[in-house]
Amino acid sequence: MDFVLGIDGGGTSCRAAVARADGVVLGRAKAGAANIRTDLTGARTSIVEAARRAFAEAGQDPDLVSRTPAVLGLAGANVGTYRQQLQAILPFSRSRVETDAEIALEGAVGAGDGAMAILGTGSAYMVRKGGKSRAIGGWGFQVGDQGSGARVGRDLLEQTLLAYDGIREASPLTREMLAVFRDRPEDVVEFTTNAKPGDFGGFAPKVFDYAQKGDAVAVWIVDRAVADVEAALGALDLSDDAPLCLLGGLAPLYASRLSQRFRRLLREPLGDALSGAVRMAARAFASPQGGGNS
Amino acid sequence: MDFVLGIDGGGTSCRAAVARADGVVLGRAKAGAANIRTDLTGARTSIVEAARRAFAEAGQDPDLVSRTPAVLGLAGANVGTYRQQLQAILPFSRSRVETDAEIALEGAVGAGDGAMAILGTGSAYMVRKGGKSRAIGGWGFQVGDQGSGARVGRDLLEQTLLAYDGIREASPLTREMLAVFRDRPEDVVEFTTNAKPGDFGGFAPKVFDYAQKGDAVAVWIVDRAVADVEAALGALDLSDDAPLCLLGGLAPLYASRLSQRFRRLLREPLGDALSGAVRMAARAFASPQGGGNS
Numbered sequence: 001m002d003f004v005l006g007i008d009g010g011g012t013s014c015r016a017a018v019a020r021a022d023g024v025v026l027g028r029a030k031a032g033a034a035n036i037r038t039d040l041t042g043a044r045t046s047i048v049e050a051a052r053r054a055f056a057e058a059g060q061d062p063d064l065v066s067r068t069p070a071v072l073g074l075a076g077a078n079v080g081t082y083r084q085q086l087q088a089i090l091p092f093s094r095s096r097v098e099t100d101a102e103i104a105l106e107g108a109v110g111a112g113d114g115a116m117a118i119l120g121t122g123s124a125y126m127v128r129k130g131g132k133s134r135a136i137g138g139w140g141f142q143v144g145d146q147g148s149g150a151r152v153g154r155d156l157l158e159q160t161l162l163a164y165d166g167i168r169e170a171s172p173l174t175r176e177m178l179a180v181f182r183d184r185p186e187d188v189v190e191f192t193t194n195a196k197p198g199d200f201g202g203f204a205p206k207v208f209d210y211a212q213k214g215d216a217v218a219v220w221i222v223d224r225a226v227a228d229v230e231a232a233l234g235a236l237d238l239s240d241d242a243p244l245c246l247l248g249g250l251a252p253l254y255a256s257r258l259s260q261r262f263r264r265l266l267r268e269p270l271g272d273a274l275s276g277a278v279r280m281a282a283r284a285f286a287s288p289q290g291g292g293n294s
Numbered sequence: 295m296d297f298v299l300g301i302d303g304g305g306t307s308c309r310a311a312v313a314r315a316d317g318v319v320l321g322r323a324k325a326g327a328a329n330i331r332t333d334l335t336g337a338r339t340s341i342v343e344a345a346r347r348a349f350a351e352a353g354q355d356p357d358l359v360s361r362t363p364a365v366l367g368l369a370g371a372n373v374g375t376y377r378q379q380l381q382a383i384l385p386f387s388r389s390r391v392e393t394d395a396e397i398a399l400e401g402a403v404g405a406g407d408g409a410m411a412i413l414g415t416g417s418a419y420m421v422r423k424g425g426k427s428r429a430i431g432g433w434g435f436q437v438g439d440q441g442s443g444a445r446v447g448r449d450l451l452e453q454t455l456l457a458y459d460g461i462r463e464a465s466p467l468t469r470e471m472l473a474v475f476r477d478r479p480e481d482v483v484e485f486t487t488n489a490k491p492g493d494f495g496g497f498a499p500k501v502f503d504y505a506q507k508g509d510a511v512a513v514w515i516v517d518r519a520v521a522d523v524e525a526a527l528g529a530l531d532l533s534d535d536a537p538l539c540l541l542g543g544l545a546p547l548y549a550s551r552l553s554q555r556f557r558r559l560l561r562e563p564l565g566d567a568l569s570g571a572v573r574m575a576a577r578a579f580a581s582p583q584g585g586g587n588s
Contacts, residue, residue, distance in 0.1 A: 139479060
C-alpha cells in the first residue's frame with residue numbers, strides 16, 4: 001500500500017497527517033514548533049517526529065516515512081533560501097515545500113481557483129487564478145496587517161488616549177478601556193511598550209461587540225477596518241465565480257460586514273491547512289490509478 | 295549677591311544655567327542624563343554636577359549651589375511620586391520641580407498665557423490660560439504622538455507596503471522607499487521589527503519634501519498629519535490673543551501648512567526650555583526689589 005504525507009508546520013507546533021494515495025486520511029499527529037527561519041534543524045526534527053507519530057497513529061511502521069512523499073506548508077518558505085535548505089535535509093521519498101498560506105488556500109477552496117483572507121491576530125490574503133497563486137499582506141501589525149485583531153486593538157488604545165485628551169469624543173467603549181487601565185493613560189502607554197500583537201488583538205472582539213451596539217468609537221474603528229479588508233480583497237481581482245473563504249478568529253465578525261460584492265462570493269472552507277497539504281500530496285504524488293510514484 | 299538656578303534635565307543630558315536674581319544669565323553648563331523615572335540618584339548626580347559647573351562657568355564658587363534656589367524641568371515629573379522623591383534629596387536652598395513641558399512653555403511664550411506644540415520625533419502640546427497649564431498628547435508613537443516624525447515615517451512604510459501589494463497606487467516616493475530596502479518588502483518588515491521612534495522619524499522630512507512636489511502618497515500622509523495636529527490644537531481651546539509656538543524639528547514644516555485660524559497665532563519662541571527654567575526661578579525666588587528670598 002502507498003501513502004502520502006501532509007505537514008502543516010508553524011511557530012508553535014507542527015501537525016502531520018498520513019493518507020492513502022487517494023487522499024483518505026489514516027492518522028494524524030502533532031509535534032513541537034517548526035520555524036524554519038529561526039531553527040532549521042529543530043524544524044526538521046519536529047517535522048519528522050510528527051510524521052512518524054502520524055504513521056504510528058495509523059497503525060503503520062513509522063520507518064515508512066523514508067518511503068513516503070510529503071507536501072509541507074511552512075511559514076517563511078517564501079523567504080530567502082529556507083525552502084531549498086529544508087528540502088535538502090528532509091527524509092521523505094520526495095518533498096515539496098510550500099508556504100503556510102498555500103496549503104491553507106488549498107484546504108479552504110480545494111484545487112481550483114479561489115481566494116482566502118486570514119483575519120486573526122494578523123491579516124493576510126491569497127488568491128489562485130488559472131492555477132497561479134498570489135499572496136498579499138501579512139507584513140505584521142507595525143506597518144501592515146490592516147484589519148487584523150492587533151490593528152483593531154491598537155486603534156482602540158489610540159482612540160482611548162485621544163478621548164482622554166479631549167481630542168475626540170469619549171464613548172462607553174473608551175471609558176471602559178480607560179477603566180481597565182485604572183483611568184491612568186500612563187498605564188496604557190506602559191502596556192503598549194512591550195505588547196505583542198496578541199496582546200493588542202485581545203481587545204478586538206470587544207470593539208466588534210461595541211460596534212454592534214452602536215458605540216461611536218467602535219463603529220469608527222470597525223468601519224475603517226472593514227474598508228481596509230475590502231481594499232485588500234479588491235486588489236486580489238477576484239473572479240465572479242470563484243469561492244472566497246474567510247479564515248481566522250475574526251472571520252465571522254467580518255463576514256456579515258462585507259459589502260454584497262464580496263459577500264456573495266463567501267463559502268465555508270472545505271477543510272483546514274493540514275487537509276490542504278494532504279490533498280496537494282495526493283494530487284502531486286499519486287497516479288490517476290491510485291498508485292504511488294515514489 | 296544672590297543667584298537663581300534653572301535646570302533642564304532629560305534622558306540624554308542635563309543643562310543648568312545660573313543667573314542673577316533678576317534673571318540675567320551668568321553661566322551655563324551641561325552634565326549627563328537626568329532620568330528621574332529610571333535612575334533617581336543618577337539624575338540627582340547629573341543635576342548637581344551641571345549646577346556646580348554653571349557656577350564655575352560664571353566665575354563663582356560651586357559650593358554656592360547649597361545657598362541657591364532652583365527651578366528644574368524634568369521629563370516624568372508628573373508621573374507617580376518622582377517629583378516629591380527628587381525634591382527630598384536635592385541640595386539647593388529651595389527647589390521647585392516642574393515637567394519638561396512646563397519649562398519649555400515658559401521658555402517659548404513667557405510667563406503669560408500661551409501654548410506650544412512640540413513637533414519632533416514625538417509630539418506633545420501644552421496650553422496656559424489664566425495661569426493654569428494643561429498638557430495633552432506625548433503618549434509615544436505606538437498609540438499616540440500623532441503628527442510626529444515617528445508617525446509620519448511609519449505611515450510612509452505602511453503606504454509603501456500597500457503600494458507594493460497593489461492595494462494603493464504607487465508614487466515616486468513609495469518607489470524610492472522600496473528601493474531603499476532593495477525592493478524587498480521583507481526588508482521593510484525586518485527594519486520595523488526593531489526600529490526606534492527616531493528610526494521611523496528619519497523618513498519624515500522626505501515625506502514633507504515630496505508632499506511639496508505634489509507626490510500623491512506624501513500629500514495624503516501630510517494632510518492626515520496636519521489634520522491630527524490641528525485636532526490637538528483645537529482641543530487646547532486657544533485664546534484669540536495668546537501666542538502659539540511650534541517647537542521641534544518639524545515645526546517649520548507644519549507652520550506653513552496650518553489653517554489660518556492657527557497660523558495667525560504663531561509666534562517665534564522667546565527662548566529655549568532652559569531659559570524658561572531660569573525665568574521661572576527668577577520670578578519665584580527673587581523679590582520685586584531684586585533681593586533673593588532664599
